[in-house]
Every structure is written in structure tokens, then in C-alpha cells.
Amino acid sequence: MTSRILHSPTSPVIVTGAASGIGLACAQALAAVGRPVALWDISPSVTEAAGQLAGESGISCIGLAVDVADLEAITGAVAASRDALGPIGGLVHAAGIAGVSSLDQLEPAFWDNVININLRAEIFIAKALRADMASLPGSAIVGIASINATLGNAMNPSYSASKGGMLAANRALADDLAADGIRVNSVSPGQILTPMIQQAIDHAPGLKDSFERHIMLGRMGEPDEVGRVVRFLLSDEASYITGAELVVDGGNIPSQR
Numbered sequence: 387m388t389s390r391i392l393h394s395p396t397s398p399v400i401v402t403g404a405a406s407g408i409g410l411a412c413a414q415a416l417a418a419v420g421r422p423v424a425l426w427d428i429s430p431s432v433t434e435a436a437g438q439l440a441g442e443s444g445i446s447c448i449g450l451a452v453d454v455a456d457l458e459a460i461t462g463a464v465a466a467s468r469d470a471l472g473p474i475g476g477l478v479h480a481a482g483i484a485g486v487s488s489l490d491q492l493e494p495a496f497w498d499n500v501i502n503i504n505l506r507a508e509i510f511i512a513k514a515l516r517a518d519m520a521s522l523p524g525s526a527i528v529g530i531a532s533i534n535a536t537l538g539n540a541m542n543p544s545y546s547a548s549k550g551g552m553l554a555a556n557r558a559l560a561d562d563l564a565a566d567g568i569r570v571n572s573v574s575p576g577q578i579l580t581p582m583i584q585q586a587i588d589h590a591p592g593l594k595d596s597f598e599r600h601i602m603l604g605r606m607g608e609p610d611e612v613g614r615v616v617r618f619l620l621s622d623e624a625s626y627i628t629g630a631e632l633v634v635d636g637g638n639i640p641s642q643r
Contacts, residue, residue, distance in 0.1 A: 394622050395524035397475025398422040398446075400467055400515070402454055402507065405432040407580035408530055409480035411613035416476075417443040419617065424467035424474070426452040427481070446471055454481050454507035455499060464514040474515050475522035476620045479508035479552075480530040484582065485545030497544045504548035505555065512559060512570075520566035526620045527563075529556050530612070531574040533635050549574070553631055560629035569628035571619045576635025578607040602637025 399416050403409035404425035413423045417439055425436045425447060436449030448470045452463040468474060485500035487493075508529050519525035534542060535549035553572050560570040577583065577597040583606075587594045598605055612634050618624055619632065633639060 394419070395475050395522065395526075395620070396420055397473065397522045397525065398424060398467070398471035399476030399478060399620065400424045400426060400464070400474055400511065401478040401480060402426045402452070402511070403479075403481030403530075404449075405429040405435050407480075407582060408575065408578060408609050408612050409478070410435060411609035412478045412480055412528075412530075412616045413439060413447070413613075414443075415610065415613035415617040416478075416620065417445045417447060419621075420445060421476070421620075422446040422471045423448075424463075424471055425449045426454065426463055426467075428453050454511070455502040457510055460507065460510055461514060464511065468518065473518040473522055475519055475525040477508075477511055477515055477519075477527045478530070478616055478620070479511065479528070481507060482530065482548070483545075485542050485548065487544060488541055489543060492543065500544040501548050501551070504545065505551045508552065509555060509559070512563070516563070516566065516568070519563075519568045523567065524622050524625070525567065526569040526571070526624070527556070527559065528616050528619050529570075529572045530616075531556075531572045531631065533574050533576045533633065533639055535574060536639055557629045564628060569619075569624070571624075571627060571629070572631045573612060573615055573619065574631055574633045574635070575612050576601065576607060576633070576638040578609055578612060578634075580609055600638055600641050600643050601635070602641050602643070605636065607634065607636055 405427035433449035440447040532549040
């Protein structure tokens with residue numbers, strides 16, 4: 387039996403939510419192996435993050451301030467990314483908002499905003515990139531979901547719905563895009579020490595201990611531990627993985643602690 391020869395993709399990747407946290411860690415992990423990155427984020431600081439990453443890695447990176455809830459903005463940002471870096475062969479949708487609101491507090495506009503950013507954006511970015519990715523061998527998409535797609539949390543029905551929807555949507559996209567040789571997978575992080583969670587911990591003594599009590603490895607994760615998994619799924623090392631969910635939670639979901 388002849389082994390399949392792997393050629394890791396070198397095509398550019400769009401990473402949303404890339405100004406900080408998991409999105410930035412994904413961009414850093416990809417640039418470290420020579421992949422140009424278009425960093426998108428609603429925060430204008432994304433341009434500084436892209437410049438710093440380009441300087442550190444020597445790889446072409448651009449930063450675009452993009453509101454992914456705006457479908458017209460997505461269209462323009464895809465065109466700008468392509469113009470700057472060439473045809474796009476990868477997408478990481480890490481942009482997301484927490485969506486903390488109980489059922490009694492929930493308002494339609496809040497629900498729509500969480501779904502539009504966390505879920506809808508990935509679908510329409512993928513649609514805009516399909517032709518690019520179909521032309522580039524090894525193209526792949528990774529959506530950053532969450533263990534909240536599986537675990538129940540009374541304080542975030544909109545967030546949980548958006549992440550559960552991502553798992554389902556990515557399986558459907560994987561079936562569709564397989565015809566073009568494009569793989570689609572999801573990564574579900576647990577409690578990761580992003581700036582957003584660090585801020586919550588700083589204002590809530592005992593929250594970190596509460597999180598870690600249920601984690602088999604006994605600690606919260608670091609953004610780069612998610613970034614490396616995403617990089618793997620975008621590489622040819624994962625050439626036979628599509629429609630899958632990889633959980634990166636230190637053993638939270640299976641824990642009985």
C-alpha cells in the first residue's frame with residue numbers, strides 16, 4: 387500500500403476575531419508555519435496586531451476592521467483580503483460575543499446579534515470563499531464553537547444556540563464542500579484564559595477555582611493550545627478529517643468532578 391504524500395497548504399487564511407484571544411492565537415500559529423493571514427476584527431486594534439505578527443514572523447499579514455454581522459462588510463473584506471494576499475485557502479471563524487442573558491432578560495435584537503456574529507457570518511464568508519478554496523488543494527474551514535454547544539447554561543441560551551448551530555451547520559457545509567475538496571471542522575474550546583475571561587475572573591473572586599474544579603487537567607487552557615489544534619485541522623496532517631468536532635477543554639465535558 388502506497389502512503390499518501392502530504393503537501394501542507396501555504397495559501398492565505400482569513401481569521402476572524404483575530405485582534406486578541408483565540409483568534410489571535412490561531413493567526414500566530416498559522417503564521418509560524420508560513421501561512422499568510424488576513425486578521426479580521428471589529429476592533430481597530432487588529433491593524434496593529436497584524437503589523438506586529440508580520441514583523442515577528444516575516445510572513446505577509448494584513449489587519450482589517452470588519453463587523454462580521456454586516457454581510458456587505460464581509461463581501462468587501464473578502465475582496466480586500468484577496469487583493470492583498472491572493473486567493474484564500476483557509477478560514478477560521480473565531481469572532482464571537484458572549485451572549486450572556488437569561489431567558490427573562492433576552493431581547494430579539496440581542497438574540498439576532500449573537501446569532502449573526504457567532505454563526506451566520508461563518509456561512510456567508512464560506513460562501514464568498516468557495517471559488518477560491520475550490521481552486522486551492524488542501525483548503526479547509528474551522529469554526530470555533532464551544533463546550534456550551536453541549537453543556538447547558540441558563541445564562542447564555544443565545545450563545546449556546548449559536549455554537550450548537552455551528553456544529554450542525556459545519557457538518558452540512560462539510561457535506562456540500564467535500565465536492566470541491568474543501569474540509570470543514572469545528573473546534574470546541576472549554577474555559578480558555580482569553581482577555582475576556584480574564585476580565586471576568588478579575589471581577590469575580592473564586593470564578594477561576596469554580597471553573598478548574600470541573601476540569602480533569604485541573605487548569606484553564608491557554609489560547610495557543612486551541613491555536614495549535616486549529617492549525618492541525620487546516621493542514622494536510624488532517625487530510626481525512628471533515629465534518630468533525632474536536633473538543634479542547636482539558637477534560638471538562640467528560641468530568642464528574
